[in-house]
Structure formats: structure tokens, C-alpha cells
Amino acid sequence: MSALPPGYRTVAVPADRLAEFRTTDQLAFASVPDPETEASLPFPIPQERMMAVEAPDGTFAAVHGSYEFAMPVPGGTVPCAGLTWVAVRPDQRRRGLLRAMIATHLERSLGRGEPVSALFAAEAAIYGRFGYGSAADDVRLTLPRGAALRPVPGSDALTVHLERVDPDRHADLVEDLGRRAGAGRPGWMPRAAAPLRVRAVADPPAWRHGFEPLLLATVRDGREVRGLALLARKEAWGEAGPDYTVQVRLAAALDAAATHRLWTFLLDLDLTTRVETPVLPVDDPLLHLLVDPRPARRRLADNLWVRLLDVPAALTARRYAAPLDVVLDVTDDLLPQNAGRWRVVADHAGSVDVARTTADADVRLDVRELGALYLGGRSAAALGDAGLVTGEAAALGTLTTAFLSPRAPVCPWNF
Numbered sequence: 001m002s003a004l005p006p007g008y009r010t011v012a013v014p015a016d017r018l019a020e021f022r023t024t025d026q027l028a029f030a031s032v033p034d035p036e037t038e039a040s041l042p043f044p045i046p047q048e049r050m051m052a053v054e055a056p057d058g059t060f061a062a063v064h065g066s067y068e069f070a071m072p073v074p075g076g077t078v079p080c081a082g083l084t085w086v087a088v089r090p091d092q093r094r095r096g097l098l099r100a101m102i103a104t105h106l107e108r109s110l111g112r113g114e115p116v117s118a119l120f121a122a123e124a125a126i127y128g129r130f131g132y133g134s135a136a137d138d139v140r141l142t143l144p145r146g147a148a149l150r151p152v153p154g155s156d157a158l159t160v161h162l163e164r165v166d167p168d169r170h171a172d173l174v175e176d177l178g179r180r181a182g183a184g185r186p187g188w189m190p191r192a193a194a195p196l197r198v199r200a201v202a203d204p205p206a207w208r209h210g211f212e213p214l215l216l217a218t219v220r221d222g223r224e225v226r227g228l229a230l231l232a233r234k235e236a237w238g239e240a241g242p243d244y245t246v247q248v249r250l251a252a253a254l255d256a257a258a259t260h261r262l263w264t265f266l267l268d269l270d271l272t273t274r275v276e277t278p279v280l281p282v283d284d285p286l287l288h289l290l291v292d293p294r295p296a297r298r299r300l301a302d303n304l305w306v307r308l309l310d311v312p313a314a315l316t317a318r319r320y321a322a323p324l325d326v327v328l329d330v331t332d333d334l335l336p337q338n339a340g341r342w343r344v345v346a347d348h349a350g351s352v353d354v355a356r357t358t359a360d361a362d363v364r365l366d367v368r369e370l371g372a373l374y375l376g377g378r379s380a381a382a383l384g385d386a387g388l389v390t391g392e393a394a395a396l397g398t399l400t401t402a403f404l405s406p407r408a409p410v411c412p413w414n415f
């Protein structure tokens with residue numbers, strides 16, 4: 001794999017070097033050290049998944065970590081290493097430390113039996129060279145107060161309850177309902193680990209930036225919670241009076257009526273002028289419910305990047321929307337065991353077989369593009385139009401239909 005410069009070495013991070021791990025990350029991201037906030041929150045990365053590169057003087061030059069995820073994929077879940085906290089000290093850049101850390105990450109993930117890795121990219125140009133493909137987009141809207149929604153039967157019968165967030169009482173509720181709301185959506189990463197659940201509802205003053213303490217809105221059918229949102233408002237007064245902003249950090253609902261009731265509430269809070277949505281999938285029901293979507297400001301961004309580490313294990317972990325019998329010729333510069341021709345056969349009953357073959361290839365593509373297709377949010381035909389995947393139009397069409405997911409993939413929280 002990738003060599004480190006002379007005198008550098010890859011090391012595990014023992015508990016007594018957690019502060020140095022954090023400081024290295026803060027130096028790379030220019031984050032303001034905040035010991036009070038840090039002490040109030042559980043550290044998110046399991047210690048055995050934290051790694052560093054030590055410089056010749058024994059200090060950390062670079063760090064990375066990973067989360068253990070069961071990533072939803074079309075028709076199932078796959079063990080996934082969520083790469084995170086990738087940081088190279090500014091005085092140690094561009095000498096191959098990231099490249100070496102990626103090699104370590106791929107090798108260790110495979111050793112743990114994780115055939116897939118996923119990440120959020122700080123900068124979009126970094127990870128393609130390592131075989132990660134942009135597999136999902138997300139959208140954030142800024143909506144005017146009072147934006148009208150098309151009617152949904154049953155919405156009026158639901159009630160809304162608003163309270164301040166209490167992390168002890170609400171962490172599991174938020175995770176459980178969020179998980180159910182995202183059922184069937186590839187990439188909708190559950191936060192199985194307790195530190196991640198706690199941090200999802202955490203509200204330290206340093207994170208508020210002028211907004212009020214975090215609120216929880218629950219949509220109820222009697223006593224049963226059918227939807228919820230985490231939100232906060234920012235007070236502002238202008239010449240024309242109140243000009244508040246509502247920031248919705250998370251919104252989840254179990255059905256159309258709860259979705260409608262939740263957004264009807266969020267879009268009509270007194271004193272407010274605008275409502276900022278959280279990250280939404282590009283096919284979120286809110287987009288379909290808006291009577292007039294044009295005044296909404298939209299920001300489209302890349303969401304998950306996906307890397308297949310073990311091509312046959314990854315491809316057999318998901319199901320396909322149509323029968324498939326195709327020979328893929330895959331290139332993979334970092335993991336040669338993935339390279340070459342694979343026959344992928346899937347039938348209507350859900351059986352999938354991926355095996356080495358010497359047959360002629362129908363489709364040629366890099367592992368990066370296979371990662372982009374994996375969650376079902378990209379079209380092989382469209383990647384073909386861009387020259388990134390090659391093959392006969394019929395083969396690309398079959399691949400497109402079989403890989404697509406009925407719901408657009410997204411991860412609703414950034415790791």
C-alpha cells in the first residue's frame with residue numbers, strides 16, 4: 001500500500017492521547033478549542049477506530065477515525081466504515097499522509113469485515129482519487145413564512161406539542177422515530193452508538209450562534225408520536241418589525257399526514273420571516289407538498305460518498321430493482337483484488353450472485369463509479385453520457401434500471 005515518508009509511522013491512538021487527537025483535528029479545521037463543550041459531550045469515535053500518523057518527533061502529524069455503521073442499501077443493510085475526522089496538520093500537508101491514512105483505513109475496514117466505506121467530503125475534489133464516488137445529493141431550502149402546502153387528509157386531526165429538548169429523555173425518541181421515518185431510504189444512517197444519539201440532540205451554548213436553546217416539536221395522534229422536529233429560532237427586529245429565522249435541525253415523520261402537520265406548524269411560527277430546512281433528500285415529500293416551490297431558495301450539495309472495498313460482498317449485500325445479468329470490468333488502483341471482470345446476476349426473487357468471469361465485459365467502469373451507483377441514486381446511462389462508464393446503450397440501460405432505488409439516497413446527518 002502507500003508508503004509514509006521516512007521517520008513517520010502509523011499508530012493506534014491510546015486513551016491518554018485523545019487530547020492530542022483532538023488538537024490535531026482542530027489545527028487542520030481551524031476550530032476554536034472549547035474544553036467546556038468538549039467535556040460536556042461524549043467523544044463520538046470508538047477508541048479502537050481512531051488512528052494517527054506520528055511524525056519523527058513523536059507528535060501526531062495526522063489523524064483519522066471511523067464509525068461502525070449498518071448502512072441501509074436497496075433491500076438490506078451493509079456493514080460500513082464511516083470515515084471521519086480526517087485531518088493532516090497544516091505544516092505536514094502534501095507529503096502523502098492522507099494517502100497513507102486511506103490505505104490504513106481500507107485495510108483495517110476490510111479486516112473488520114466491512115465491505116463498504118462512506119464519508120462526507122470536506123472538499124469535493126479530495127476523495128475520488130481514492131475510489132470514493134459521489135453517491136447521493138441533498139437539498140436545503142429556505143422557505144418564506146406561510147409557504148402553503150397542498151392538503152393531506154388526516155393532517156388536521158393531529159396535534160403538535162412543543163418543548164425544550166432534554167437530551168436524557170429525547171435522545172432515543174429522536175433516533176427511533178428518525179430511523180422509522182427513513183425506512184427504505186438508502187444511506188439513511190442509523191446512530192446505533194449511544195454517543196452519536198446523545199450528540200444528535202446536544203445543545204451546548206457554543207453551538208447556538210444566537211439561536212434560542214433547542215426545541216423539540218412532536219406531532220401526535222393521541223399519545224402516539226408520528227413525527228418530530230428539532231428547531232430553534234433567532235430573534236431579530238428590523239424597520240418593518242420582527243424578522244426571526246427558524247432553523248430546523250432535523251425533521252422526520254412516519255406518513256404524509258404527519259409530514260404535512262409538522263411542516264404546517266414549522267412554516268407558521270409567529271414573528272418569523274423565513275424557515276431553513278435541514279438536509280433533505282432530493283425527493284423529500286415537502287418538495288411535492290409546496291403549492292409554490294419557486295420562492296424557496298435551494299442549495300443542492302453532494303451528500304454521501306461511497307467506496308466499495310470488497311466488490312462481490314458489497315454487490316451481494318443489496319437487492320436490484322430488475323433482473324440483471326451483466327459482466328462488469330472494474331478498475332481499482334488501490335485494491336487490485338476488486339479489479340477485473342465480474343458477472344453480476346440478480347433475479348426477481350432477490351437472489352444475487354457475483355462471480356469472477358473470463359467472459360467479455362458488457363460495461364467498463366472504475367470502482368469510483370460503482371460506488372456512485374451503489375445506493376441507487378445515480379444512473380449508469382447518465383454516467384455513460386459523461387464518458388465515465390462505457391458499454392452498449394442496452395447494457396447501460398439494464399444496469400440503470402436494476403441499480404436505481406425508488407427513494408433517493410441520503411444521510412440526514414453529517415458525520
Ligand SMILES: CC(=O)SCCNC(=O)CCNC(=O)[C@H](O)C(C)(C)COP(=O)(O)OP(=O)(O)OC[C@H]1O[C@@H](n2cnc3c(N)ncnc32)[C@H](O)[C@@H]1OP(=O)(O)O
Binds near residue numbers: 084086123129
Ligand atoms: C471524511 C473527512 O473527514 S473529510 C475532512 C478532510 N479534512 C480536511 O479537509 C481538513 C483540512 N485539510 C487536511 O487536513 C489535508 O489537507 C487533507 C486531509 C485534505 C489532505 O492531506 P494531505 O496529507 O495533504 O494529502 P496527501 O499529501 O496525501 O495528498 C494525496 C492526494 O490528494 C490531493 N489533495 C489533498 N488535499 C486536496 C484537496 N483539498 N483538494 C484536492 N486535492 C487534494 C493531493 O494533491 C494528492 O494528489 P495526488 O495523489 O494526485 O498527488
